[in-house]
Amino acid sequence: MSHAIVTRGLEKRYPKGGTYAVQGVDLAVDHGEVYGFLGPNGAGKSTMVRLLVTLLRPSAGTAHVAGHDVVKDPAGVRASIGVALQDAAIDPLMTGRELLELQAVLHGLSRRASAPRGALLLERVGLSDAGDKRVGEYSGGMRRRLDLAMALIHEPRVLFLDEPTTGLDPSSRLLLWDEVRRLRDQGTTVFLTTQYLEEADQLADRVGIIAGGQLVAEDTPEALKAQVGHPHVHVVLTNAADRERSLQVASAVGDPRPGVTDHCLDVSVQDGSLELPALVRALDDAGIAVASLDVVRPTLDDVFLQKTGAHLAEEAVA
Amino acid sequence: MPPDTQSSMPVSAPPAPALPKSGRRPRFVDPAAVLVLVRRGFNEILRVPGASIPGAIAPIIFLVGLTMVFGQATDIPGYGTDSFLAFVLPVALLQSAGFTGGATGVNLGRDIEQGWLDRLLLSPTSRSTILAGLVLSAAARVLIPVPPLLVMAIVLGAPMPSLVGVLIILAVVPIFSAIAATWASVLALKFRSQQASPLIQASILSSILFSTSYAPLELLEPWMRTIAELNPVTYVIEGLRQCFVGEISWTVTWQAFAALGGLGAVFVTLALLGLRRFER
Amino acid sequence: MITPSVALALRALRLTLRRPQFLIPLFLMPSIFLAVNTGGLSATTRLPGFPETTGFLAFQLAAAMVQSLMLSGLQAGIAVSLEIESGFFDRIVTAPVPRLAIVAGRLMAAAVLGAGQVLFFLIVGVIFGADLAGGVVGALVVVVLGALAGVAFAAIGLAIAFRARQASIVQGLFPFVFAVLYLSSAFFPQELLGPPADTISAFNPLSYIAEGLRAPIAYGMDALPILEGLAMTVAVIVVASLLAVAGLRWRLADAA
Ligand SMILES: Nc1ncnc2c1ncn2[C@@H]1O[C@H](COP(=O)(O)OP(=O)(O)OP(=O)(O)O)[C@@H](O)[C@H]1O
Ligand SMILES: [Mg+2]
Numbered sequence: 018m019s020h021a022i023v024t025r026g027l028e029k030r031y032p033k034g035g036t037y038a039v040q041g042v043d044l045a046v047d048h049g050e051v052y053g054f055l056g057p058n059g060a061g062k063s064t065m066v067r068l069l070v071t072l073l074r075p076s077a078g079t080a081h082v083a084g085h086d087v088v089k090d091p092a093g094v095r096a097s098i099g100v101a102l103q104d105a106a107i108d109p110l111m112t113g114r115e116l117l118e119l120q121a122v123l124h125g126l127s128r129r130a131s132a133p134r135g136a137l138l139l140e141r142v143g144l145s146d147a148g149d150k151r152v153g154e155y156s157g158g159m160r161r162r163l164d165l166a167m168a169l170i171h172e173p174r175v176l177f178l179d180e181p182t183t184g185l186d187p188s189s190r191l192l193l194w195d196e197v198r199r200l201r202d203q204g205t206t207v208f209l210t211t212q213y214l215e216e217a218d219q220l221a222d223r224v225g226i227i228a229g230g231q232l233v234a235e236d237t238p239e240a241l242k243a244q245v246g247h248p249h250v251h252v253v254l255t256n257a258a259d260r261e262r263s264l265q266v267a268s269a270v271g272d273p274r275p276g277v278t279d280h281c282l283d284v285s286v287q288d289g290s291l292e293l294p295a296l297v298r299a300l301d302d303a304g305i306a307v308a309s310l311d312v313v314r315p316t317l318d319d320v321f322l323q324k325t326g327a328h329l330a331e332e333a334v335a
Numbered sequence: 336m337p338p339d340t341q342s343s344m345p346v347s348a349p350p351a352p353a354l355p356k357s358g359r360r361p362r363f364v365d366p367a368a369v370l371v372l373v374r375r376g377f378n379e380i381l382r383v384p385g386a387s388i389p390g391a392i393a394p395i396i397f398l399v400g401l402t403m404v405f406g407q408a409t410d411i412p413g414y415g416t417d418s419f420l421a422f423v424l425p426v427a428l429l430q431s432a433g434f435t436g437g438a439t440g441v442n443l444g445r446d447i448e449q450g451w452l453d454r455l456l457l458s459p460t461s462r463s464t465i466l467a468g469l470v471l472s473a474a475a476r477v478l479i480p481v482p483p484l485l486v487m488a489i490v491l492g493a494p495m496p497s498l499v500g501v502l503i504i505l506a507v508v509p510i511f512s513a514i515a516a517t518w519a520s521v522l523a524l525k526f527r528s529q530q531a532s533p534l535i536q537a538s539i540l541s542s543i544l545f546s547t548s549y550a551p552l553e554l555l556e557p558w559m560r561t562i563a564e565l566n567p568v569t570y571v572i573e574g575l576r577q578c579f580v581g582e583i584s585w586t587v588t589w590q591a592f593a594a595l596g597g598l599g600a601v602f603v604t605l606a607l608l609g610l611r612r613f614e615r
Numbered sequence: 616m617i618t619p620s621v622a623l624a625l626r627a628l629r630l631t632l633r634r635p636q637f638l639i640p641l642f643l644m645p646s647i648f649l650a651v652n653t654g655g656l657s658a659t660t661r662l663p664g665f666p667e668t669t670g671f672l673a674f675q676l677a678a679a680m681v682q683s684l685m686l687s688g689l690q691a692g693i694a695v696s697l698e699i700e701s702g703f704f705d706r707i708v709t710a711p712v713p714r715l716a717i718v719a720g721r722l723m724a725a726a727v728l729g730a731g732q733v734l735f736f737l738i739v740g741v742i743f744g745a746d747l748a749g750g751v752v753g754a755l756v757v758v759v760l761g762a763l764a765g766v767a768f769a770a771i772g773l774a775i776a777f778r779a780r781q782a783s784i785v786q787g788l789f790p791f792v793f794a795v796l797y798l799s800s801a802f803f804p805q806e807l808l809g810p811p812a813d814t815i816s817a818f819n820p821l822s823y824i825a826e827g828l829r830a831p832i833a834y835g836m837d838a839l840p841i842l843e844g845l846a847m848t849v850a851v852i853v854v855a856s857l858l859a860v861a862g863l864r865w866r867l868a869d870a871a
Contacts, residue, residue, distance in 0.1 A: 096459040106450030123458035400797025406809040549655035559654025
């Protein structure tokens with residue numbers, strides 16, 4: 018099998034509601050690839066994950082994961098994958114260690130083998146000290162890490178992480194990112210959904226953008242950004258009255274358009290840093306006072322805006 | 336983004352574990368997995384302070400209260416005993432079993448709401464293993480309230496069952512609890528939430544009471560007699576009752592186990608279908 | 616005082632009616648016991664000492680009614696204790712609503728619900744062939760007594776809820792409802808009860824409330840049991856409401 022995940026015309030319509038949560042998605046994720054599935058709330062990310070991990074049956078289309086058909090051979094899929102779902106249910110009455118051992122036994126490890134395996138994974142996600150505390154007493158970040166450890170208990174070849182860092186503080190997020198990179202280095206295929214542009218940009222080898230259940234764009238983060246085109250210079254004027262004039266002046270350097278407030282304009286340029294001095298000089302020569310000037314490079318949000326006509330809510334990540 | 340040097344996750348790769356080969360078909364019922372699931376089932380009563388008390392007390396209140404209130408009923412010819420306590424003790428035992436089994440379904444409803452069942456379904460374990468874990472935990476848990484109930488009954492004057500009687504009780508009560516848990520799971524899987532709780536408890540309670548629960552068949556009102564004759568639980572009650580009233584008979588015993596077997600077969604089939612249909 | 620009480624009463628009723636998991640047990644559980652007791656124990660009317668009645672079903676209707684009313688009193692308590700836990704209670708208390716309206720609203724809702732509950736069992740009884748000894752007038756008396764008894768049990772539920780530290784404690788009182796029932800003459804004539812219920816039931820207010828509801832259905836319009844039932848119900852309402860109000864005061868002082 019040449020791909021870790023392949024889907025053809027995958028569709029899901031929930032019995033209630035009747036609209037498509039996932040519509041006609043074709044995917045091909047390579048072995049050892051980190052695939053970022055990016056989309057806003059309600060885009061269909063979780064539905065896609067639940068289809069691929071055999072928790073939902075497709076309404077139409079096919080999907081193969083690790084070489085197994087999700088409908089015809091769900092057991093084969095389950096044996097090859099690790100999953101951390103978005104709303105991780107973790108029994109609050111059990112300890113982290115007990116949960117890992119339970120997960121190990123459910124995955125066919127012998128009871129004797131499951132204890133050292135659990136201990137190993139606790140250590141790996143930095144929960145050794147909390148291993149014997151009940152999960153009800155864990156913080157949100159600790160639960161997420163335990164959830165990841167449970168997904169990794171059987172060294173899965175394909176790992177699904179549904180919004181693994183939503184609600185985590187910046188340092189926990191970085192820890193999780195490191196873990197994902199390490200798994201990729203070991204050859205694990207990772208299918209990761211996220212609402213965060215930066216997360217997709219940082220982690221994913223390839224990004225698929227999903228909106229309204231449809232895959233609207235797919236490529237490496239760099240290629241996607243290149244698609245939307247050039248960087249622009251964001252200019253904030255001291256006086257709004259200067260804007261008409263500044264638009265004329267800037268057209269000598271790039272392709273200007275009015276910004277969102279009447280104090281600013283955006284000048285599309287070829288490179289960014291190269292044109293900056295010329296622009297500063299031109300504005301200065303025309304006697305236009307400038308409050309600030311920034312080179313803005315295209316982001317995945319621009320890609321998103323271009324493909325869907327809507328912004329993704331960008332969240333600041335430290 | 337610079338790598339975080341403070342990381343508490345060690346960067347060295349873990350040694351390869353003794354993993355089962357992936358792609359192996361799961362066993363129909365995996366005993367080790369059932370065992371860990373049963374152990375989890377005990378958490379609900381052992382790790383929540385006071386959680387085992389209502390299940391233990393309610394059947395005792397029911398038994399003692401009912402005997403106090405309706406005790407004179409055995410003056411009517413036909414009961415075969417002058418102890419109403421001995422006569423309704425099987426009902427209290429089954430209520431204990433039914434309550435425990437019903438609680439298993441209620442907890443499953445909660446587990447579905449919270450996504451825990453998804454976790455179990457995501458593992459390569461067979462669906463039958465998951466079901467076995469649920470229902471066997473009910474069978475095991477009912478062994479907590481039963482001894483105090485029996486001791487209480489004997490202290491209050493119920494006859495001491497014979498050794499065979501004790502064995503019958505220790506078989507019938509856990510099996511009934513498992514069957515009640517299976518039925519409760521069918522409902523929980525159908526409704527996918529704890530909202531099924533009243534339906535679960537009411538249906539189990541009715542199955543026990545619409546029978547020869549309070550009086551022998553001949554003394555029941557005609558409509559009740561018809562229901563009781565059709566209700567398999569009647570045979571289960573009679574199977575237990577012979578341990579306290581009259582003599583133990585082979586026929587009554589096997590009828591009780593046949594009724595349990597029939598109920599079990601139907602509900603297990605429904606529950607496995609429900610689990611399979613759960614991924615829709 | 617009146618307007619906020621009515622508003623709170625309507626809210627309590629709406630919430631009860633909207634949640635089938637609350638409503639179903641009130642009607643279903645007593646109906647199951649009613650059917651089972653009638654189907655299984657009708658032969659006990661042959662026992663020497665069993666009073667002349669219009670039938671065992673008619674006799675048992677009052678038992679189903681008080682059981683249902685007690686369960687709904689417990690539920691009123693559970694609802695309030697859950698509101699206390701969830702913080703909703705703090706919001707009502709800080710709103711410009713007279714404190715007593717919190718109690719009065721719940722009790723008004725209980726009166727309406729209680730009338731509905733006894734009416735339900737009267738209709739069930741008639742459908743399944745019970746003769747109403749007191750006729751239409753008797754039925755009206757039962758509905759009035761039922762509404763009052765609903766208030767009485769709700770007041771007890773509130774008095775407990777205000778004092779309870781956790782909702783789970785109030786929920787755990789479920790078996791206790793049955794203990795009180797078994798220690799009264801609700802299910803069976805007092806002369807035929809076994810010890811210690813035969814003695815205790817004479818002092819159990821529930822016996823009188825049940826007999827008051829039972830007389831117009833199963834015996835006829837005897838003034839004595841009806842007036843005794845009425846007096847006992849009113850006495851319980853007065854005592855329990857005072858306890859509830861004291862509990863509310865305590866809870867508020869505790870919160871401050
Ligand atoms: N069980 C369900 N029944 C009916 N509709 C559903 C169900 N689950 C999801 N949907 C609908 O399907 C669409 C996609 O939902 P999904 O949960 O896959 O989105 P998501 O991208 O994961 O969003 P989020 O970022 O909020 O997790 C939404 O419109 C949602 O309302
Ligand atoms: Mg989601």
